[in-house]
Amino acid sequence: MRDVSSRREAERLSLVRRIKDKLFLVILVVLSMAAFLPLFHIVASILYYGGWTLLRGGLSFLVDTPPSPLSSNLGGIGPALVGSAVLVFLTVILGLPLSFMAAVFTVEYPNTLVARVTKLVCRSFTEIPTVLIGVLSYTLVVIPMGRFSALAGAVALAIVMVPYSYTYMEESLASIPRTYREAAYSLGLTRPRAVFSVFTRIARRGILTGVLIGLAKAAGETAPLLFTIGGLRHAYFNGPDHPVGAIPLLIYEFALTPYRVYREVAWGAALVLIAIYLVIFVVLRRTVREVRM
């Protein structure tokens, strides 16, 4: 008798536990859905509306110049696409060496004053409103040059990018185990050689993620471009020291107007922007494999 009742008791308890377990799982799923739902909604509506635009415009949507609000013709985002590509390239040229060198320096010489200041400044820079960075570049680059330029935009975007890239790179370099560092030095490698041939390769995935996160942050920014690149619609490219267009700027300008053709172009441009991100992310993450330790 006692045996049966204790078994029942145990079954009851295990049932309660299983219910609790399931309940917890359900709550987790619901909560994560709630977190993802707005994001999913954004992506879904961009896919839906942008998809229609791309279907209507076809390939020429990627090539043509933007339409007039009077036209029923969709036109395209050619100049903005070229401008964004140039901006991303220049931003990487400026931002990648800067953030990489800063990361190497703070990892290799962690106790110097300069390294500590660099670390502090870089980490706190992520909090600066990007429109201020745009104004900074406007004052330091645009006004002395006397005109808007892709260069001024890239300077602003690089300042946006560096803190993010730096943080990732620094963390991945710092997480290389001590034994690997000592092994490198025991081979008689000089410090630069050890950094570039061994540490960089071990941390390559983290470094790459740093570049990508920084770039993704920078490439989607509108505020730093507003006062720096000047915009270009009726030509494609006149050189890095001349004004260019950019996709985020085009979306910002067109999405806020009441005109249908402008809004359609803005949706299409948003879809193109997301598609470019996805392709870059997937391809780069696949080609650079993680180093197992």
Place this chain on the structure above:
Amino acid sequence: MRKLLAMVIAALAILVFLFSFSFRNEGKKAAEVIIRGSGSTFLQPQLEAWIQGFLKDFKNVSIEYQGVGSGAGQEQFFKRLTDFCGSDPPLSRQTWERYRGKVLQLPIILGAVAVVYNVPELKDRCLKLDGRVLALIYLGRIEYWDDPMMRELNPGLDLPHRRITAVHRSDASGTTQIFTTFLHEAAPDLWPSDLVGKTVNWPVDGKGRGVGGKGNPGVVAALKSTEYSVGYVELEYAYREALPVAAIKNRDGNFVLPSVEAIQEAAKNALPDLPEDPSEDFSSELQAIVYAPGNGSYSITAFSHVFIRTTYSKEKTWVVREFIRWICERGSGYVVEGYVPVPEEIRNIDLRALDLVRSG
């Protein structure tokens, strides 16, 4: 290490390729002239339509315009980063004094602010409002739709006993400036001049019956989601969203809806108070056109402007002149919905600018 070197070389090669565009352009400077403007976001779609029309007629020139806001546009124009500026308000007297003789202000197009409302009982029936009642609503002193003053203005309408929610812009906006100027002009005893401006401390907010919306789309969204609300938006948004528009009592006592003719008539009747020459001071122009006299004038109307310099380089002088001439002569055929072309009398002011622009 070798990989890194290859990447650096590839990057340098792309950089050289990009800069080659700059040098190619230096060579054919005479062939292609680009003039550049920035400023008002309200003007941007209209200017874009004009620019594309103009570029169809003229080859080897290009015009670029970026909507960054009237204030930023003026700053860039005076820093000589741009060749022209689109601005909703005219220059303040102070700024005009500083650049006197160097800058021309052209009233280039008309826009209007529509008073819109969301009262389910009224459906498509047109509400009549005047400046005094609107001022009292935004002061929070008229609380219900069936207030005696409202019923007096709308004898035929069956107004519900519901609280009025007053929707306004939450961001700094020229639309707010025009609307509050109207309230001040039409009811100076109720609406003081320190409640006129791009951002206003709305008294109705203090009574808990005011709602702010960011941009015209924000006001439209707030109005649509709040029954028994009233608000003001750029005319185009009222059309586009098919919102009911109120008829506004003008200075001559007639209730007028914002139509092309009514808006142009306001501009014509503002003419006696406007300078005759684009080099003069336009700073009191808004007070002249808002609540203008005239039988059929729509009261909440305003100009938008293009500012140009009096001197340019030789090639740019030609482009700027031709562009202004083209807008005056052919621009009315390229007017985008929501804008109203300026009447001929105003066009004559703009055409006078052609004689004032010199190369040098």
